[in-house]
Amino acid sequence: MKAILLAEKKQPVQLVDAPTPTAGPGQILIKLKAAALNHRDVFVQQGLYPGIKLPAILGSDGAGVVAEVGEGVDPAWREQAVIINPGLHWGPNPRFYGSDFRILGMPDNGTFAEYVVVDKAYVHHKPDHLSFEQAAALPLAGLTAWRALMTRAGLHTSGSPEKVLVTGIGGGAALFALQFAVGAGAEVWVTSGSEEKLGKAAALGAAGGVNYRESDWEKTLMTLTGGERKGYFDVIIDSAGGPGFTKLIDAAAAGGRIAFFGGTTGNITDIMPPKVFFKQLSILGTTMGNEHEFADMLSFVTDKQIIPVVDDIFPLADMSQAMEKMDTGKQFGKIVIKIGD
Secondary structure (H helix, E strand, C coil), rough: EEEEEECCCCCCCCCEECCCCCCCCCCCEEEEEECCCCCHHHHCCCCCCCCCCCCCCCCCEEEEEEECCCCCCCHHHCCCCEECEEECCCCCCCCCCCCCECCCCCCCCCCCCCCCEEEEEHHECCCCCCHHHHHHCEEEEEHHHHHHHHHHHCCCCCCCCCCCECCCEHHHHHHHHHHHHHHHHCEEEECCCCCCHHHHHHHCCCCCCEEEECCCHHHHHHHHHHCCCCCCCCEEEECCCCCHHHHHHHHHHEEEEEEEEECCCCCCCCCCCCHHHHCEEEEEECCCCCHHHHHHHHHHHHHCCCCEEEEEEEEHHHHHHHHHCCCCHCCCCCCCCCCCC
């Protein structure tokens, strides 16, 4: 089979001929139709990810058709259109992943290939309303956003609509947080460093947004929402961290929940404790999600007919160009890899 192999850190990925895997007991062999990039893939290639074990076929997200089932798997799965949960072996505690948890695509061979083998537990039927390319865009970023928004921040989906702020709109997880919150009936605002991305977010249902390149963007946001001096947002979803985190604390309403799953702008260095405890805020770290959350996320996507935003589609042979585009951070939505016919 054709596959994208990373042989060494800080080296280009290679399109190679690799052995086609076979399904062992309890496993499913999937003929992939599409995969999607995540920053994780770029970080592994750049040597910036912990616990790198190479060589490996990268890729965490994928959708395709079942080609073969292993012993103990219902043969009815053959030829079914499926999507993969890339979070493997979460463990028994739903609150935190265990020591065996890992993400598909290093050290296990991943989805940047014509075929991949996955344990049956991580294979789900593809939502009927999604193309293979759209479905491939969903798993890792969608699961991350779902856990942050629904589990950790506990967005209320009934009663009075809650007010949500999603920072750094444009990346996959931030866009899913926007789409999920809008689908749940929340009033959603966003930040971005691009006026174009703010406009695109509004088309997806955002009530408004501000450019975080403005030095006092949080004051502008509070003026727009009427939250001066007291904050406005019940839930804030952030992936940046960094020294500007205190602006999120100012933007949060009393009793607000701030869930964050990244630190792209560095360490958080400017929190004033009284602002947190007097407002009774909850600051919540989160990453990925468990098997039940993945199933719940898929059900929500199907029920609300949510369609992932795809920025661009590349053939498997052009993986290097796709990774270069991911590294620029200019995309709005997911970068998808089309595999086969």
